[in-house]
Structure formats: structure tokens, C-alpha cells
Amino acid sequence: MELQTNRTATMSDEQIVELYWQRDEQAIKETDIKYKKFLLSVAMNIVHDMCDSEECLNDTYIGTWNAIPPARPVALQAFLGSIMRRTAIDRFRANKRQKRIASEFTVSLSELEDFIADDDDMTAEIETKELAKSISNFVSSLPDRQMFIFVSRYYIADPISTISKELGCSVSTVKREIEAIKIGLKKHLESEGYLL
Amino acid sequence: MTQEKLIDAITDLDSGILNRYFDMKANLAAKKKPKKRTWVKWASLAACFALIITASMLLYPSVVEDISSDGYENLFLFGGITVNMNSIFWAFFIAPVFSVVCTFLMWLIDSGIIILPLWLIRDLCIPILHFCILKRCIMKNKIQKKSTIWLVIALLLVTVAADSFVLEYLILKGRLAIPHIIFRLIWAILCGLFVLGHTLVERFYRNNIHCNIMVAVGSTIALCINAFMTYLLAPTLATKYAIDGIELFLMPLSIIILSVYSHLLGRIMTRRFMFVKLTGWLLGIIASEFVTLWLLGTPRILPTEDKVTTIIWIVVSAFVFIWCLVGVFRTYLENRKIQRSKE
Structure with a gap:
């Protein structure tokens, strides 16, 4: 999915959630515009790898698409953050099985x-x-x-x-x-x- | 509990908390302060020293009237108040490390010009070194910090009391021992509270305006108590030690400088080389006792008769003190380097 990230966010969280409910793919684009930086920072803190973070980002968008509806989050950022954290932790665990990762998440866990x-x-x-x-x-x-x-x-x-x-x-x-x-x-x- | 479970539990944190977090994050971003400039604290520190020197220089012309005609035993005049030179000598040696440096400077200069600035510095020395030790204790002993702090404060008070008692006993056969010890203990407690208060504010409540106001009010009250105590004790102490109007005048100034200085120290001090600082403090006390007793035994003579012993003490104390400063400066540079590399 090709996403637009150049323009600044104009939609409110409620409007974006409404787009999800209408099954409009524009919802993901708007989410990307508004929260990509935040979500990538969450992923990077955990997996400490840009490629993995990008994949986690895509997984998060898919997860959000699947979760809304039925969910109707009041705070979209928290909702997205939660999905991203789960996704990134799963990725982190998968990576950890193969090798040890020196990420900020490892430090905070220690x-x-x-x-x-x-x-x-x-x-x-x-x-x-x-x-x-x-x-x-x-x-x-x-x-x-x-x-x-x-x-x-x-x-x-x-x-x-x-x-x-x-x-x-x-x-x-x-x-x-x-x-x-x-x-x-x-x-x-x-x-x-x-x-x- | 396994790590996995803990991670999952934190992931399932209540959404209300996350909402609070994001709201606060947005608020912080909205009212983000401009970037700190590190030179400000150093400039403030330099300004603080400049204030000490300037204030001392302004006071100096009216203080010194006659210091040369009859050696150091003669009197200073300060607004009609006489101050015995012996008491000034004695006063210098309250401060442990600086006292030795003061002696050396006076020995070099062979006049009273340097006396007043050093007298002001005297009031800063014990609290500064004590601050280092307190900070060390707080940093190292997170669980038992309270007991350690009390131990260090008790150590200070016992040292001051013993110092006063020994001096009084040797000079006056204990006649003024009790009021003198009380006076010095009060002063030591006030200094300790100032430094401790500022340190704690600096550590935990830097952004809390109410706490800063509380400390300012506390400082003012302490200042008033100090002045009042000095006023009450002056008639008794002036007989021999001339702790009278001049102390009353200088204490507010020195205590304000002390407040500013301890606050600034709270920002720049680090835990590196703290053991050396502690050693320096103890060595300084021993040196102070030694030099003080020796000088008071023959108050008209500067320590020129036994240069070797004096120089040894001076070199040791100065070395330790400079080492501490170098340690602080090095740590500052290293932290800066780390911060830059992170950025």
C-alpha cells in the first residue's frame, strides 16, 4: 500500500475512526500522515531496526483496519500505540529467539x-x-x-x-x-x- | 513472575493512563522551554564569586584603619565597632581547607588586605564540602539515605562542637565554652539546612514553584533567627571574640551568597572523586585544628617560624581541593561529550 506522508494532518481522530468504520482506505492514509512518526518511534525503541519497524508499522495498520470496526477507540493514538507495541514486541521476541538485540527496550527491561x-x-x-x-x-x-x-x-x-x-x-x-x-x-x- | 508476563501486563495498561500520558505529552510539547544554555550556570557561578569579591572590596576601605602600626594585634574599625585581629585569625580557621590557604595567602601578602574576602569565603567552605558528602551519601545509599544524611550531619556537629570546646578550653579555660559552642552549632545547622534544602529542591522539585517559595521563606526566617541570635550573643562573645555588629552585618550577605552558591553547586556537582573530597574535608579539619592551635598559642606571630610544616599542610589541602575541582570539571566535559554523541 502506497502511503502519502508529505502533507500535514488535518483530520481529527474522530474523523479518522469514522473513515475506518466506513471501510474507507483513506483512513489508513490519514493515520499514516498523523501518527507514522510516533508509531515508528515506538517500534524503533523496541526492535531497534528500521526495516523491522517499517514492517511493524504496516502490520499495525492492518491490525487497526481489522480491529475497527467493531472497536471504536476514543483515543486513537493510545489505541494505535497499543497495537504497535504488541506487534513490535512479537517481532522483538521472534528476533530474540535468533539473536540478542541491543535495543532501548532491552535496556528498559533489564x-x-x-x-x-x-x-x-x-x-x-x-x-x-x-x-x-x-x-x-x-x-x-x-x-x-x-x-x-x-x-x-x-x-x-x-x-x-x-x-x-x-x-x-x-x-x-x-x-x-x-x-x-x-x-x-x-x-x-x-x-x-x-x-x- | 516472568519477563513475558510483565511485558504483556504493561502492554495491557489501562487506556485512561495512556490518554493521560498523551495529553501531558501534548501539553509539554506546546509549552516546551527554549533549549538550556550550559554557559548560564558557569556564568552564574562566576558572577557569584564576583559578587563576593566586589562586596568585599566595597567594604574594605571602611574596615581597615590601622593594621600596621602594632602588628596584627591592633584593631579594625568598622562603623565605630572594634574587631580584634585575634578573633579574625580565629574566625578564619573555622573553615577547614580554606583556612590553610588563607594562612598561606596572609603569610605571602603580610597584610590585612585579603582578610575580608577570605572571611566571606570562610562561611562557604564547610557547607560546600559538606554538600559534596551529603550528595555522595544520597547517591550511593538510596535506601538508607536518611540515616546516612543524619550521620553526616551529626559528624559535622560533633566536629564543630569538639573544635569549639578544644579552642575554648585551651584559650579561656572553658569560660565561654557553652555559649560559643551553641553559637557555632546554630550556625553549622543553619548552613547545613540551607545546603540540604537547596540540594533537595534542586534534586526533586526543580520545576515546583511552591517548593522554591517555601525554601525562600525558610531561608528568610533562618536569616532572621541567625541575626537575632547574633544580636543576643554579641555582648557575651564580643568580650573576647568580637562577634558583634560586624558579624551581624556580614552574615546576611554571606548567607545569601551561600544560598546562591549551594543552589549552583546542586547543578554542577557530580559524584566523581567524592572519596577524595571526603578525605580532603577530614584532612582540612585536622589541618585547621593544628594551625589554629599553633597560631593562637602565639597570636602575634604568623606561621613563618615553621615553614616546612605549614607548607606540607598547605600543599596537601590545596592538592586535594584542586583535584576535586578537576574531577568536577572532567565529569562535566565527559557528560557533555556523551550528551553530544547521543544527539
């Missing part, structure tokens, strides 16, 4: 090693959805700034330097806040019985 224990048997019954809900509850309770850092670092997998630039503070400040968030999350998960 920061969460404290949370990973060899207790598969014990936690096998715990549904991922429940864990997601618990993490969501924790992140919702965070102040805006810490929520922003958490999502940037562990959802979008942005480098710390990028986060610090966006927040207008130093890299070390972001690192300290990440440490505080991790400690808080660990306590939260422990209190809910996810960690021992």
Missing part, C-alpha cells in the same frame, strides 16, 4: 529485573490481565509527572535522555524518579502478592 523471579510455578495461575490491572492501578495513583515517566520508559520504551528533554530536567533527575517509581511498584506488587 531495569525491571528486580521484579522477575524464578517462581513460574507459583505465579503461573495469575492472569496477565490481573497483573495489568494491578499495574494500572498503581500507575493511575502516581502524580502526572511520574506517570509520564513510567509510560515513556516502560510502555513507549523511550530513552531516558528523551524523557529528560521532554520534561525539561536532567537525566539524573529522571533516573532518580525511575528508581522511586520502581520501589513504589515493587512494594505495590508485593502487597498484592505478585512478588515474594
